[in-house]
Amino acid sequence: MTDSAPSGIRVAEALAVSSDANHYVPRLALESALAELLEGIGKTPACTALSGEAGLGKTLLLKVLRERLAGAFECLYVPFPRLAPSELWRWAAAALGLGPGEGDRGAVLARAGRLGEEGSGIVLLVDDAGALPPATRHDLLGALDAPGFSLVLAFASDDQPQLSALPAWVRRVELGPPLTLAETRAYVHARLLRADPDGAVSTRLTADQLAAFHEASGGVPAQLHPLLDTWLRSLDEAPPARSEPAAPQEDAVAAAPTGGLQRPVLPESVRIWLDRLSAPGVRFALLGFFALATVVAWYFAWQKGPGVSSVGVPVYEESSAAPEPPAAPAPVPEAAVPPAVSAEPPGEALAPTEPGPEPAEAAPATEATPSSTQRDAAPAAANRARELFGWPLQAPRLPLPGQPEPPVALSSLHFPDEHVPPLVADAPLPAPPAGPRLNVNAAPWAAIDLDGRAIGETPLGELRVAPGPHVVSAKLPDGRVVERRVEVRSGDVYVVFR
Amino acid sequence: MVRAGLLLGMLLLSLPPGALAASATAGEAGVRRVEALVGEARFREAVREAAALRPGVLALAPSGQSRRLLVRTELAAGTAALALGQEGTARSCFLRALQIEPTLVLSASAPPKVRRVLDALRKGGA
Numbered sequence: 001m002t003d004s005a006p007s008g009i010r011v012a013e014a015l016a017v018s019s020d021a022n023h024y025v026p027r028l029a030l031e032s033a034l035a036e037l038l039e040g041i042g043k044t045p046a047c048t049a050l051s052g053e054a055g056l057g058k059t060l061l062l063k064v065l066r067e068r069l070a071g072a073f074e075c076l077y078v079p080f081p082r083l084a085p086s087e088l089w090r091w092a093a094a095a096l097g098l099g100p101g102e103g104d105r106g107a108v109l110a111r112a113g114r115l116g117e118e119g120s121g122i123v124l125l126v127d128d129a130g131a132l133p134p135a136t137r138h139d140l141l142g143a144l145d146a147p148g149f150s151l152v153l154a155f156a157s158d159d160q161p162q163l164s165a166l167p168a169w170v171r172r173v174e175l176g177p178p179l180t181l182a183e184t185r186a187y188v189h190a191r192l193l194r195a196d197p198d199g200a201v202s203t204r205l206t207a208d209q210l211a212a213f214h215e216a217s218g219g220v221p222a223q224l225h226p227l228l229d230t231w232l233r234s235l236d237e238a239p240p241a242r243s244e245p246a247a248p249q250e251d252a253v254a255a256a257p258t259g260g261l262q263r264p265v266l267p268e269s270v271r272i273w274l275d276r277l278s279a280p281g282v283r284f285a286l287l288g289f290f291a292l293a294t295v296v297a298w299y300f301a302w303q304k305g306p307g308v309s310s311v312g313v314p315v316y317e318e319s320s321a322a323p324e325p326p327a328a329p330a331p332v333p334e335a336a337v338p339p340a341v342s343a344e345p346p347g348e349a350l351a352p353t354e355p356g357p358e359p360a361e362a363a364p365a366t367e368a369t370p371s372s373t374q375r376d377a378a379p380a381a382a383n384r385a386r387e388l389f390g391w392p393l394q395a396p397r398l399p400l401p402g403q404p405e406p407p408v409a410l411s412s413l414h415f416p417d418e419h420v421p422p423l424v425a426d427a428p429l430p431a432p433p434a435g436p437r438l439n440v441n442a443a444p445w446a447a448i449d450l451d452g453r454a455i456g457e458t459p460l461g462e463l464r465v466a467p468g469p470h471v472v473s474a475k476l477p478d479g480r481v482v483e484r485r486v487e488v489r490s491g492d493v494y495v496v497f498r
Numbered sequence: 499m500v501r502a503g504l505l506l507g508m509l510l511l512s513l514p515p516g517a518l519a520a521s522a523t524a525g526e527a528g529v530r531r532v533e534a535l536v537g538e539a540r541f542r543e544a545v546r547e548a549a550a551l552r553p554g555v556l557a558l559a560p561s562g563q564s565r566r567l568l569v570r571t572e573l574a575a576g577t578a579a580l581a582l583g584q585e586g587t588a589r590s591c592f593l594r595a596l597q598i599e600p601t602l603v604l605s606a607s608a609p610p611k612v613r614r615v616l617d618a619l620r621k622g623g624a
Contacts, residue, residue, distance in 0.1 A: 427587055429545055429579075441539035441581070444607030457611045459581035461541035494539040 019059040021067045025190045027183050029176025030061060036173045037065055037152060041073065042121050045169045046150040047141065049129070051157065052175025055222025058154045061175065062125045065152065073150070074115065075123045082131040085139040092124065105139075109146040116148020123150045130159025141167065178219030185210055187221065188228065201232065436488040438463040438472070442497035446474035446482075462492070525555045525567045532574040541578040545587075548575030569595045569602060577612050585615070592616050 024030075033050065040048035052058050066075040076095050081088065089104040098107045112122040124140070126132065132140070132153070143149055153170075155163045163172075179187060188210060192202035209231070217224035276282060440448050440460045447457050451471055455463065458474075465488050472484045474497040482497050528551040535544035548571050555571055558564035576591030592615060596602055604613055 427584070429542060429582065429584060429587075432542065439539035439541060439581070441537060443537065445609035445611070458609055459536065459539065459541065459577055459611065461539065461578070461581035461583070492540075496537070496539055 019057075019063055021060065021063040023191065023194070024060055024064045025187045027179065027187065030057060030064075033061060033173050033175050034065060034068070036171075037061075038068065040152075040171045040173075041069065041123055041150050042116075042148075045171060046144050047153070047166075047169075048151070048171040048173055049153045049155060049163060049166055050173045050175060051155040051159070051163055053178065053220065054156045054158070055220040056175050056178065057221055058156070058175060059127050062127055062152065062154055066123075066125055069123060073121050073123045074111075075125055078124060078126045080128055080131060081126050081136065082133065083136060084133065085136045088136055088140075096122070105143065109143055109149055112146055112148035114148070121148035121150055123152065126151065126153045129153035129155050130162045132162070134165075137162070137165075141170075179214070179221065179224075180219060181211060181214050184214040184217075184219055184224065188213070188224070191228075201235065204235065205231075432462050432492075433464045436465050436467050436490050437461075437492045438465045438470070438486070438488065439492055439494045440472060440474075440496075441494075442474050442476060444477060446476045446497050449473040449475075458497075465493075522558055522561075522563055522567075525551070525558055525564070528554065529567050529570045529574070532571060532578075536574050536578050536581075539581075541581040544578035545575055545582070545584075548572075548578070548591075565598055569599045572598070573604075573612075576615075577609070580611060580615060589615060589619055592619050596620060 033052075037048055037050060040046070050058055050061065062077060066077055069075050074096065076092055078088070078091070083091065086104070089108060092108050093099075093104040096108060096111060098104070098111065108122065115121045126140075129137075140151055144151060153166075185207075188205070189202060192205070193199070196202055213224060213227045213231075216227055277286070438450070438460070439462060440458055442448075442458045445458045448455050448460055449472070450463070450465070452473075467489055469485060469487050472486055472495050474482045474484075476482065476497065484495055484497070486493055486495060528547070532544050532547045532551060535541075535547060551571055552568075555564060555567045558567065572591040572595035576588040576595065579585075579591060580588035592612075596616070596619060602616075604616060
């Protein structure tokens with residue numbers, strides 16, 4: 001900032017309230033109104049009444065409309081229409097370059113008619129239409145019968161009586177609500193960017209200040225600009241330190257003539273606390289602390305190992321720490337499973353794993369006794385399971401040595417007896433059958449026939465088939481029957497029905 | 499802005515190692531691989547892949563996502579084992595899935611073969 005040309009003041013001058021179309025910042029409400037106004041030009045009825053709260057930008061909108069119609073229509077902007085009919089038509093004729101005469105009205109309308117035949121016309125944009133004398137208003141509405149003549153009347157919200165006096169066929173367009181906070185933010189930044197491309201000033205406008213401006217102005221641009229103007233001019237009076245921009249700006253906002261404008265931000269104590277956090281020393285100290293904490297956390301995580309599998313719940317592999325690692329039992333036919341005690345085949349998930357007997361014999365669970373290692377590991381396992389998966393497991397009550405282990409019923413998946421049976425590894429898959437094998441699946445599923453003989457429902461894997469051609473037929477749930485001819489020679493053949 | 503960045507940095511630095519999304523993403527890819535193998539009728543490969551995948555999924559930080567990954571692993575492995583005629587292994591897988599997710603509900607398109615085994619396990623009448 002220099003004394004001769006303080007950037008804040010320069011920007012403030014550029015941000016003064018203006019209806020210059022070059023300062024137009026599009027937003028939804030304005031664009032919607034413009035679209036409706038454009039829709040009404042050159043059509044019947046060719047009169048549109050634009051109304052809206054004072055300061056929302058009706059004048060600006062008319063000028064933007066004039067720009068958008070330039071080339072297609074001849075537009076006449078009437079800034080203050082408190083004129084008698086003859087005066088208004090004289091003014092229009094002069095603006096159109098028509099010579100003075102008794103028939104100004106006729107000359108203007110004749111020109112409009114000629115333009116109308118070419119697809120164009122004359123558009124009269126009347127600002128402050130509430131100031132139109134009734135006779136002039138009546139005359140203008142009467143002129144709408146002429147082809148090629150359109151009228152746009154802009155009324156303020158306090159011009160309701162004049163607006164109501166318009167005929168019902170006049171198209172009415174309501175200029176939308178005031179700016180929302182987001183629109184205010186976009187609007188201010190857009191305007192500042194045009195006046196201050198380097199961003200020297202706009203970067204000093206905080207979100208809190210913007211919110212305060214929005215609240216004080218009610219989202220009305222005409223009320224927003226004086227606040228911005230005051231703030232911008234105050235920047236040069238009290239240039240803030242670069243590292244602490246908040247305080248001077250806050251003073252500037254407080255100094256704005258808003259009648260009770262206050263910064264709706266964090267409580268003072270919180271703000272002070274946050275300011276202290278921003279101090280370089282504190283910042284580095286905190287970063288150091290959190291970096292150290294992270295290193296420690298990583299170290300402990302590394303020390304703890306890979307997680308569940310190392311503590312045994314659920315254990316899918318034998319723990320190397322077990323003094324007598326139980327051998328993975330071989331798969332047993334279903335008929336060999338003791339149904340009342342444990343529905344699992346030996347060696348499966350819930351079978352107690354007292355090492356010793358032949359796995360294939362499937363010692364009943366009621367006779368099993370956990371090893372000391374299992375007793376020690378079980379509480380930790382339960383806690384780890386709860387920690388990891390939220391299982392409703394409690395610290396297990398293990399049977400005393402020599403006493404039978406409580407039975408584990410499959411109907412009780414939550415193990416209410418508080419015992420956590422160790423899970424053993426799944427039995428390894430047996431070797432695949434020799435010779436050609438057929439693997440069939442279907443989406444979602446299907447009943448499969450092989451060479452006309454039903455062989456079951458999918459999924460079906462590693463079915464031994466004779467070498468040679470076969471017909472695989474799938475009956476899908478939707479009733480479709482799909483056939484596939486496959487040539488099987490050796491190894492696996494995969495057939496998928498979809 | 500600086501304060502917000504500072505606080506965000508602290509938050510990221512404080513995250514436990516298990517919270518890294520990469521592991522969960524890898525787990526998701528692995529589970530999808532197993533499910534795809536089942537869909538392609540490559541059941542034996544699916545069982546092997548699932549066995550290799552389990553430790554990694556178990557090592558994930560406890561979360562709803564890791565639980566779901568584990569359940570999907572077990573369901574896919576159980577389905578593959580069932581296809582291979584290894585009903586005991588299949589029930590073991592399904593039971594683990596039920597332990598992790600007691601309210602597990604299969605989709606309507608699940609094969610009846612799988613549904614029957616799972617329902618039997620749920621009712622406790624294997």
